[in-house]
Amino acid sequence: MTSGTELAPPVQSILAAASERAGEGCNRERAPLDVDARSFRDALAQTERDGRVPVIAEVKPTSPTTDGTREDDPAELAEAMVAGGATAISVLTEPTHFGGSPDALQQVRAAVDVPVLRKDFILEEASLDVVESDLVLLIARFVDNLDELVAAARERGFQPLVEVHDREELADALEAGATLIGVNNRDLAKLEVDLGTFETIAPHARRLCRLDESSGGTERPDPDDVTLIAESGISKPADVRRMREAGADALLVGSAIMDQDGNGDGDVTANTRRLVEAVEPTATTETRTQT
Numbered sequence: 001m002t003s004g005t006e007l008a009p010p011v012q013s014i015l016a017a018a019s020e021r022a023g024e025g026c027n028r029e030r031a032p033l034d035v036d037a038r039s040f041r042d043a044l045a046q047t048e049r050d051g052r053v054p055v056i057a058e059v060k061p062t063s064p065t066t067d068g069t070r071e072d073d074p075a076e077l078a079e080a081m082v083a084g085g086a087t088a089i090s091v092l093t094e095p096t097h098f099g100g101s102p103d104a105l106q107q108v109r110a111a112v113d114v115p116v117l118r119k120d121f122i123l124e125e126a127s128l129d130v131v132e133s134d135l136v137l138l139i140a141r142f143v144d145n146l147d148e149l150v151a152a153a154r155e156r157g158f159q160p161l162v163e164v165h166d167r168e169e170l171a172d173a174l175e176a177g178a179t180l181i182g183v184n185n186r187d188l189a190k191l192e193v194d195l196g197t198f199e200t201i202a203p204h205a206r207r208l209c210r211l212d213e214s215s216g217g218t219e220r221p222d223p224d225d226v227t228l229i230a231e232s233g234i235s236k237p238a239d240v241r242r243m244r245e246a247g248a249d250a251l252l253v254g255s256a257i258m259d260q261d262g263n264g265d266g267d268v269t270a271n272t273r274r275l276v277e278a279v280e281p282t283a284t285t286e287t288r289t290q291t
């Protein structure tokens with residue numbers, strides 16, 4: 001767990017709620033899951049072959065930085081995102097601050113055939129067994145035993161996506177053997193979003209793998225096996241192109257697709273398509289606010 005920076009009050013509250021849920025879970029016997037996961041890498045490769053930008057579209061009913069809650073059926077939202085070309089779906093399962101649930105994730109996974117990411121604040125191994133998904137998010141900043149959690153997720157069949165926000169966390173993620181790395185543009189200490197975060201961190205990902213190769217130290221992944229995902233704050237085609245130019249293999253987008261950034265018209269399919277098709281700069285696709 002990264003120390004030294006005070007977390008924003010909503011994030012402190014999120015972590016307190018996650019600890020409480022983990023504590024409640026300790027009293028419940030759950031067998032470790034055995035997941036037959038849909039391959040994210042295959043889905044990514046197919047999207048690239050189709051000439052689309054790989055986007056993980058997020059079912060995010062609300063958040064600490066959003067006004068109001070979208071009450072739409074999560075499975076219908078996910079189907080609409082897939083119709084718009086989403087490569088995968090992310091589902092918030094955190095109930096208290098994001099309006100999510102494990103049930104919602106199950107409904108989504110039953111409704112679509114693309115990989116589904118469980119987005120939550122997982123602090124300990126037992127929380128992995130709450131619900132099946134294809135990918136599972138682990139936030140480097142919030143766990144002390146990242147390597148154990150990455151291994152525990154893989155043992156269950158999940159594809160772990162490790163989220164980082166700075167170079168130290170990136171090094172931790174690679175040392176834990178993570179190959180799916182999400183760079184969060186949202187600083188969870190201040191809740192400020194800066195797309196420059198991905199641009200600063202991304203160049204180090206493959207370099208750090210190579211460093212380790214030459215020093216013969218810990219088992220970091222092969223640089224070619226690392227998939228980089230730009231997370232948060234991506235709202236318009238220009239942002240998509242900016243993140244792709246900085247090396248993003250895929251993008252994770254919530255608010256802009258759910259229309260919680262105040263720029264859209266509620267059409268989740270159109271919102272997804274606008275980003276997925278942001279391959280070449282064209283004046284006509286730049287319909288969202290350009291600031």
Ligand SMILES: O=C(O)c1ccccc1NCC(=O)[C@H](O)[C@H](O)COP(=O)(O)O
Binds near residue numbers: 010014060231253
């Ligand atoms: O989105 C928030 O307000 C938030 C606040 C505190 C902790 C985490 C938060 N978001 C989680 C996420 O990772 C995002 O939902 C995801 O990256 C999508 O971001 P965006 O496209 O900016 O909605």
